[in-house]
Amino acid sequence: MTQLETRPQGGDTVRGVTAADGTPQDSSARDGVRGKGLNGNSLGLLGGSAIGISTVAPVYCLTGTLGPTVSEVGLQMPAIFLAGFLPMLLVAFAYRELNKAVPDCGTSFTWTVKAFGPRVGWMCGWGLLIATVVVLSNLAGVATSFFWLLAGEVTGSDAVAALDGNKAVHILTTLVFVAAATAISYRGITATKWVQYALVGLQLAVLALFVVMAVTKSDEVAGSLDFSWSWMNPFGVESFAAFTAGLSLSIFIYWGWDTCLSVNEESIGSAKTPGRAAMLAIVVIVASYLLVAVATQMYAGIGEKGTGLGNPDTADNVFAVLAEPIMGSGLGVLLFVAVLASAAASLQTTFIPVARTALAMGTYQAFPASFAKVHPRFQTPGRATIAAGVATGVFYSVMTLLSENVLVDTIYALGLMICFYYAITAFACVWFFRRELRGSVRGLLVKGLLPGLGGLMLAAVFVQTLKDMWDPAYGSGSSVLGVGSVFVIGVGLLLLGLVLMLVMQRKSPAFFRGEILTKETPALVVED
Secondary structure (H helix, E strand, O other), X not given: OOOEXXXXXXXXXXXXXXXXXXXXXXXXXXXOOOOOOOOOXXXXXXXXXXXXXXXXXXXXXXXXXXXXXXXXXXXHHHHHHHHHHHHHHHHHHHHHHHHHHOOOOOOHHHHHHHHHOHHHHHHHHHHHHHHHHHHHHHHHHHHHHHHHHHHHHHHOOHHHHHHHHOHHHHHHHHHHHHHHHXXXXXXXXXXXXXXXXXXXXXXHHHHHHHHHHHHHOOOOOXXXXXXXXXXXXXXXXXXXXXXXHHHHHHHHHHOOOOHHHHOHHHEOOOOOHHHHHHXXXXXXXXXXXXXXHHHHHHHHOOOOOOOOOOOOOOOOOHHHHHHHHHHHHHHHHHHHHHHHHHHHHHHHHOHHHHHHHHHHHHHOOOOOHHHHOOOOOOOOOHHHHHHHHHHHHHHHHHHHHHOHHHHHHHHHOHHHHHHHHHHHHHHHHHHHOHHHOOOOHHHHHHHHHHHHHHHHHHHHHHHHHHHHHOOOOOOOOOEEOOEEHHHHHHHHHHHHHHHHHHHHHHHOHHHHOOOOOOOOOOOXXXXX
8 A cells, every 4th residue: 555644634644545546545534434335346437427327317308308498498498408517517526526535425425524514414415315216206207107108109009008197007107117226226236237338328329319310300390490509698598587497407407417426435446437437427418418409499499389399288298299200100119218218227326326325324323224234245235225215106106196286396396405415515525625725726626616616506596496486386386375385395305304314413413423424624745
């Protein structure tokens, strides 16, 4: 092991060592960080990127957000997709730098504890957990809908396709998807990797074919448009409220790339590879989104009738309407398969961050000790994975039985939770490395200015979304005592975390006293 010198904030010299991949590790930064028993050296750059892309679920996200985004910002949809990419890129710098210093599968939870202390860290971890459960439930529901839609297309039977409208059949099928995804995740990261190679490859290939055919046929239909560079201008949006609404939607469709960091303890080169995988995943995703946004806008236009992207009757599932006109009855089925594959693949990989965050919280005594158990054969967080599957199934079933409006509003509230924990993580990077910011221009840029700007952007979206959600017209139009139900659900889920944190504080006082995972601010100096 190569020794190096680290100088913590008091100026005293302590000894450090390098990680297994040769990356210098600051002993003060890693103080209290523990191994979890996960299957190390199982993922490389491509495997990590595939998992990140799969979690984002590009085909599924596009079919559900192209219409709503056009309804908010019109022709500026490509610009909004770019605008949503910017804070994600800036926050990705924070994740990369924090992972270099502390490669822990708890990611946002662990890093925020070390920057701001146990209480802020616990709430940040809760934001990640609850956002992931909401996404999992939605993914399972979408996979179910497209399963029956595809079954109806293949059999040529409207009665088969209509089974999705049967609430009992829908819930039962959803629970089967959740159980299957839980089982694959339970069996280990290697099984996950090979499944994702196939499903991500299918998604990207079908999207590429769709883009080419849409552009080729764009002059054959009424309402089609010629490409214009003005579509890339975010200042063309009519109002700030419309801009933030569109931005909130675009932030949602980028969510999930940080799964690349959740597998850091299972990656080859845990300090560097996950950060590079995240950057690669984000670039592939934004390129896919821009190409599809431009192609669909050229072909369908933004009209409110027929295949127009502004048609409110088709806004929630644009690809279902455009598949046959663009790709024909034969190849059009591939688009249904791609959406189903996208939702199913993301359903499986989305178990990764929630299970590993719960594992880390259990390991550091922020959660009950049972969550810290790792399967001896598969080397996965077995208990946490099963708990996530059960929570997802129960959450979706209850929300569906209560009201379709409640389920829709829960999805609308998701953006609030995503901005919450991403912004906290970005600010944690700035604070954690604050003593290094004057050491170099690069350090100031990638550890301070860029993450800080990303955090501020997401915090601004958080505040504006909070304000917009108060209006009952936001989301399904439902309200509770005159307050928008989206606000009640979003804020209520975060407050539920606060209550649970107070309960855990009584059960595990050592963690909340900072005795388990210590709060540190390292300043590393390597001697030649």
